Amino acid sequence: xxxxxxxxxxxxxxxxxxxxxxxxxxxxxxxxxxxxxxxxxxxxxxxxxxxxxxxxxxxxxxxxxxxxxxxxxxxxxxxxxxxxxxxxxxxxxxxxxxxxxxxxxxxxxxxxxxxxxxxxxxxxxxxxxxxxxxxxxxxxxxxxxxxxxxxxxxxxxxxxxxxxxxxxxxxxxxxxxxxxxxxxxxxxxxxxxxxxxxxxxxxxxxxxxxxxxxxxxxxxxxxxxxxxxxxxxxxxxxxxxxxxxxxxxxxxxxxxxxxxxxxxxxxxxxxxxxxxxxxxxxxxxxxxxxxxxxxxxxxxxxxxxxxxxxxxxxxxxxxxxxxxxxxxxxxxxxxxxxxxxxxxxxx
Amino acid sequence: xxxxxxxxxxxxxxxxxxxxxxxxxxxxxxxxxxxxxxxxxxxxxxxxxxxxxxxxxxxxxxxxxxxxxxxxxxxxxxxxxxxxxxxxxxxxxxxxxxxxxxxxxxxxxxxxxxxxxxxxxxxxxxxxxxxxxxxxxxxxxxxxxxxxxxxxxxxxxxxxxxxxxxxxxxxxxxxxxxxxxxxxxxxxxxxxxxxxxxxxxxxxxxxxxxxxxxxxxxxxxxxxxxxxxxxxxxxxxxxxxxxxxxxxxxxxxxxxxxxxxxxxxxxxxxxxxxxxxxxxxxxxxxxxxxxxxxxxxxxxxxxxxxxxxxxxxxxxxxxxxxxxxxxxxxxxxxxxxxxxxxxxxxxxxxxxxxxxxxxx
Numbered sequence: 001x002x003x004x005x006x007x008x009x010x011x012x013x014x015x016x017x018x019x020x021x022x023x024x025x026x027x028x029x030x031x032x033x034x035x036x037x038x039x040x041x042x043x044x045x046x047x048x049x050x051x052x053x054x055x056x057x058x059x060x061x062x063x064x065x066x067x068x069x070x071x072x073x074x075x076x077x078x079x080x081x082x083x084x085x086x087x088x089x090x091x092x093x094x095x096x097x098x099x100x101x102x103x104x105x106x107x108x109x110x111x112x113x114x115x116x117x118x119x120x121x122x123x124x125x126x127x128x129x130x131x132x133x134x135x136x137x138x139x140x141x142x143x144x145x146x147x148x149x150x151x152x153x154x155x156x157x158x159x160x161x162x163x164x165x166x167x168x169x170x171x172x173x174x175x176x177x178x179x180x181x182x183x184x185x186x187x188x189x190x191x192x193x194x195x196x197x198x199x200x201x202x203x204x205x206x207x208x209x210x211x212x213x214x215x216x217x218x219x220x221x222x223x224x225x226x227x228x229x230x231x232x233x234x235x236x237x238x239x240x241x242x243x244x245x246x247x248x249x250x251x252x253x254x255x256x257x258x259x260x261x262x263x264x265x266x267x268x269x270x271x272x273x274x275x276x277x278x279x280x281x282x283x284x285x286x287x288x289x290x291x292x293x294x295x296x297x298x299x300x301x302x303x304x305x306x307x308x309x310x311x312x313x314x315x316x317x318x319x320x321x322x323x324x325x326x327x328x329x330x331x332x333x334x335x336x337x338x339x340x341x342x343x344x345x346x347x
Numbered sequence: 348x349x350x351x352x353x354x355x356x357x358x359x360x361x362x363x364x365x366x367x368x369x370x371x372x373x374x375x376x377x378x379x380x381x382x383x384x385x386x387x388x389x390x391x392x393x394x395x396x397x398x399x400x401x402x403x404x405x406x407x408x409x410x411x412x413x414x415x416x417x418x419x420x421x422x423x424x425x426x427x428x429x430x431x432x433x434x435x436x437x438x439x440x441x442x443x444x445x446x447x448x449x450x451x452x453x454x455x456x457x458x459x460x461x462x463x464x465x466x467x468x469x470x471x472x473x474x475x476x477x478x479x480x481x482x483x484x485x486x487x488x489x490x491x492x493x494x495x496x497x498x499x500x501x502x503x504x505x506x507x508x509x510x511x512x513x514x515x516x517x518x519x520x521x522x523x524x525x526x527x528x529x530x531x532x533x534x535x536x537x538x539x540x541x542x543x544x545x546x547x548x549x550x551x552x553x554x555x556x557x558x559x560x561x562x563x564x565x566x567x568x569x570x571x572x573x574x575x576x577x578x579x580x581x582x583x584x585x586x587x588x589x590x591x592x593x594x595x596x597x598x599x600x601x602x603x604x605x606x607x608x609x610x611x612x613x614x615x616x617x618x619x620x621x622x623x624x625x626x627x628x629x630x631x632x633x634x635x636x637x638x639x640x641x642x643x644x645x646x647x648x649x650x651x652x653x654x655x656x657x658x659x660x661x662x663x664x665x666x667x668x669x670x671x672x673x674x675x676x677x678x679x680x681x682x683x684x685x686x687x688x689x690x691x692x693x694x695x696x697x698x699x700x701x702x703x704x705x706x707x
Contacts, residue, residue, distance in 0.1 A: 256357075269351060272383075272695060274390070329360040329569050331392025334706040339684035 016114040023108070023142030032140060036118060040125040041104070045136035053136035055101060057160065062097035064088060065156035073120070073150050076190045077205030080153050081120035083281060085127035086210045088157040090230045093212040094284065096167045096219060097159030099131060104138040105154040110145050120151065131210035133157070164223050171226035172247035174317035177293035179286040181214065181300060182207070182308040184236050185264040188278035193267065204263040209282030209305050217299040218286065225296070227287035230280065234338045237276040239285050240323045241337045248320045253313030253335070255327050276325075277338045287315060354568030360396075363573040368398045371580050376402045376532060378525075378668050380518065381539035382409030382696025383567050389705035391569040397576060404531060404668040405698035407521055407621065408539050410486040411438045412666050412690045412697050415620035417654040418514050419444040422483045424649035425512065426457035431647075432475060433459045434468035435483040442690045445655045449483075465497040465511075472501070472509040481510045481643045489541040491515045491632055492606035495613035498634070498641050510643040513634050516619050518542050519550040520630035526558045531668045535561035535579040537572070540594045545610075547602025548590050555588035566594035613638055622690070623663025662689035665698050672702040679703060 021028040038047065045053040066087050073080040085102065092099040104124065108117065128135055186207040193202050211230065218225060227247070231239040236258070244251045260268075260275045268275050282305060288296055293311055300306030323335040379385055385405040388394060394403060407413050423444050426433045433449065440450045440461060453459040458478075462468050465482055472480035484494045494511060501509045518539060525531070538551055543564045551562045561582040565575035575593040582588050592598050610632070619631025634642040656663070659677050664670035672678050672691065682688040684700055691697035701707065 265351065272386075327390075327392050327569075328355050328357050329391050329393070329396060330357055331395045333390070333392040333395075336704055336706065339704060 018108045018110060018112040018114060018117060018142055020110050020142050020144065023140060029140065036114070037121060037138070037140070040121050041128070041135045041138075043134045043136060045101075045134065046138070053101070055136065057100075057158070059163075060161040062092050062095040062159045062161055063156070064091040065154065066091060067152060067154045069149065069152050070191065071149055072194050073116070075194050075206055077186070078208035078281075079120055079123050080151055081124040082127045083208050084153040084155045085124055085131060085133070086208050086281060087232070088155040089131045089133060089210045089212050090284075092157050092159035093210075093215040094167070094228045094230055095159070095161060096165035096215065096225070096228065097161045098216065099133045099157055099159040099212050101136045101158045102128065102133050103156045104135045106138070106140045107148050107152040108140065108142050109148045109150050110142055112150055117151070127210060131212055162219070165219065167225055167228050169227050169229060169243050169246040172243050172249050172251070172287045172315045173226065174249055174315050175290050176226055176287045176315040177290050177311050178240070178251060178253060178313040178315065179288060179293060179297060179300070180236065180258065180310055180312045181211070181284045181286075181306045182282075183259045183261045183264065184231070184280055184283060185260060185268065185275035185278035187281040188235070189264045189267045191279075192271070202263040202267045204261060204267065207280055207282035211282060211284055211305055214300065214303045214305045215284070217303055218296050221296045221299050222288065222292040224292065225286055225288050228284060230284050232281060233279050235275070235277040235279060236285065237274075237323065237335045238337045240335070243285075243287060244323050245321045247315075250316040250319035250321070251313060251323045252316055253323065253325050255325050257310050257312045259308045259310060276335065290314075351568070354566070354570045356570060359570055360573055363570070363577050364396045367401070367573070367577050367580050370584055371398045371400045372584060374400045374402070375534040375580070375583050376404065377535045377537060377576075377579060378404045378406045378531070378533050379537040380406040380408040380522070381537070381542070382412070382694065382698065382701070383541070384408070384537055384539070384565060384572065385698050386696060386701045387567050387569065387572060389701045389707050391572075393569060393572055394707070396573070401576065401580065404671065405665065405701075406536075406668050407525070407624065407666040408487070408518070408542075409666070409691065409694050409696040409698070410490070410516070411442060411694035412662060413516060413621045413623070414439075414442070414485050414514055414690065415622050415654070416445055416656060417651065418620060420446070420651050420654055421649060422512060423447050423449055423452055424651055425481055425643065425647060426452040426459055428479075428647060428649070430477065431458070431479045431481055432471060433457065433481050433483065434462045434471060435459065436463075436485065437461045438694045438696075439483060439485065441687060441693045443657060443688065446652065465494050466500075469497055469501055469506065469509055472506050473504075476508060479508050479510060479646075481512060481647075484511045484513045484515055487516055487518055487539070487542050488545045488610070491614065492545060492603075492609045495609040498613050498638050499609070501641060502638065507640075510641055510646050511634065512643040513614070513632055514619070515614070515632035516621065517616070517630050517632065518546070519553075521621060521624065521627055522551075522554060524624060524627050524630070525667060526554065526560065533560050534583050535563070535588070537575055537579070538562050538564040538590075540564060540566045540571070540597060543592075543594070543598045543602070545603050545606045548592050548598065548600045549602075551590045555590060559588055561588035562590045564590075564592045564594050564598050566597060621666070623666045657688045660689040662691045662699070665691050671707075672699040673707070675699070
């Protein structure tokens with residue numbers, strides 16, 4: 001074997017791409033699962049490769065699913081794999097559940113570089129390890145070029161809700177405090193800065209993170225958290241409006257108390273966006289009894305994902321269904337749900 | 348954050364609010380020309396902070412909103428030509444034309460692409476030499492210099508498949524038209540900040556001189572706007588209207604010479620069709636004959652059916668300041684950002700969108 005042969009072989013490996021046959025169910029499909037997926041995601045239930053994963057469970061279960069089509073699939077602070085694990089873990093955690101098992105379904109575009117898929121799988125492994133969840137069942141499909149945009153991922157998740165927990169968007173009561181776990185808009189701005197045709201660089205990374213341990217610590221501090229939600233698409237404003245409408249209460253927040261990173265503020269100024277409408281992937285909003293607020297805030301600030309947590313407002317009985325913001329100037333205005341699309345301004 | 352926090356300082360704002368309240372005795376009507384100002388005024392709740400004696404109206408300063416339906420129809424018709432790629436700013440996509448929209452044309456298979464800068468349109472032209480790439484050029488003096496620069500760049504790089512449909516409009520001439528009509532009796536104008544960065548303050552001098560209307564150029568941060576209101580109220584109370592700059596960090600009296608030279612090189616002044624106002628002489632920018640090979644109007648011909656306005660839509664009245672969005676019967680009932688009937692609800696700078704979002 002001479003050097004030129006070796007470099008040829010390395011090149012072929014480097015240039016390896018996903019083929020339609022990788023999703024055909026035949027030998028290449030089998031190899032893909034055995035060589036690229038199992039070594040990273042192995043656990044007893046998955047290793048069996050039976051038609052369905054079988055596990056024991058008892059108690060109140062939470063079940064959720066989400067599809068991820070983010071573009072680009074790699075972005076500052078994460079990638080579609082990390083997002084797919086954290087998103088589903090967080091949806092479970094927001095019901096107060098301890099996430100246990102995930103499914104992972106991948107739809108890849110023919111021609112996707114194998115190296116990119118491997119990076120995504122490794123990222124899924126790291127995120128699952130951090131969140132202490134197991135991926136116990138999955139599926140891979142390959143579609144013709146142009147039928148998907150590189151890679152779509154779906155995850156579903158099952159979690160166990162400890163006894164005594166009752167969290168719902170309909171539980172907010174007048175007098176409750178509103179807690180936000182940290183800076184807003186990081187994910188949306190990180191993604192937008194990468195979009196084709198929008199060439200600016202901001203020192204902002206996506207906040208994409210699993211929040212289940214943060215939620216567990218909050219529930220230890222007080223098991224009677226009323227509402228919990230992660231403000232993803234539509235941002236903080238949309239989540240608060242959902243709470244106000246579901247619970248038939250008003251919510252007042254103070255603009256000055258909402259933490260926003262300088263990079264996000266700068267990008268929002270430039271693009272004409274309001275950070276309260278920009279997406280997050282590692283933040284939560286909690287509505288809690290007034291007496292519990294400080295008790296819950298303390299452990300949050302100890303957790304890396306809640307370092308900048310703050311009480312940003314309270315629930316009132318007036319203006320049911322409405323969110324009102326006291327602006328920096330001392331005026332008040334209604335904060336509505338996001339309407340239309342977030343588009344940068346043109347002049 | 349430097350250069351932002353200073354202009355959002357609540358203590359300074361309170362001081363200005365007090366000063367405005369103290370000196371305001373007459374009931375006055377002001378127009379903020381620019382849609383960016385309408386948006387900032389609503390976002391920061393500024394109308395609540397100023398005394399009831401100060402009434403504010405939105406003006407025609409939203410490029411998407413003032414684009415005439417007939418011009419929009421032309422842009423949509425261009426999408427149906429063979430081998431063309433239409434490039435446009437995002438807001439234009441959703442504005443309903445007489446019979447369709449750019450968004451609908453795209454859904455039906457036309458190649459319509461959103462760009463964030465005209466330079467992206469040039470790149471698309473370079474990447475697709477077999478296609479004609481047409482940029483829908485809307486906007487005021489703010490955007491016109493970059494469009495001019497793009498045409499010069501295309502000339503220099505010998506790009507032969509790049510075209511601009513120039514629908515650019517000029518600010519002072521339409522102010523004159525509004526004042527001449529006397530439809531809305533104005534005491535003062537909050538003059539546009541970004542436009543004035545380019546044209547300076549001199550082009551507004553005729554307004555206090557000939558019409559006795561106060562003019563103050565404002566930035567877009569809340570303190571900028573409060574400072575502008577403070578100056579306007581003082582001028583009007585003292586009966587001494589003039590042109591003042593309340594945005595000195597951005598605007599020089601003489602404007603930006605380089606940008607003005609770019610515009611002068613590429614464009615000549617002509618008539619323009621404004622939604623709600625009609626043909627306004629000397630208020631548009633046409634591509635000079637020297638550069639006519641980039642002029643989509645000259646290069647392509649399309650036949651258009653007569654334009655028709657959506658029934659009940661009062662966008663035309665709203666851009667003239669003759670009606671507020673709340674006076675339109677469709678507002679919030681039929682017309683919303685999800686299902687916009689007129690452009691003022693589509694554009695992020697449109698008055699209806701601002702009133703909708705912030706419950707004005």
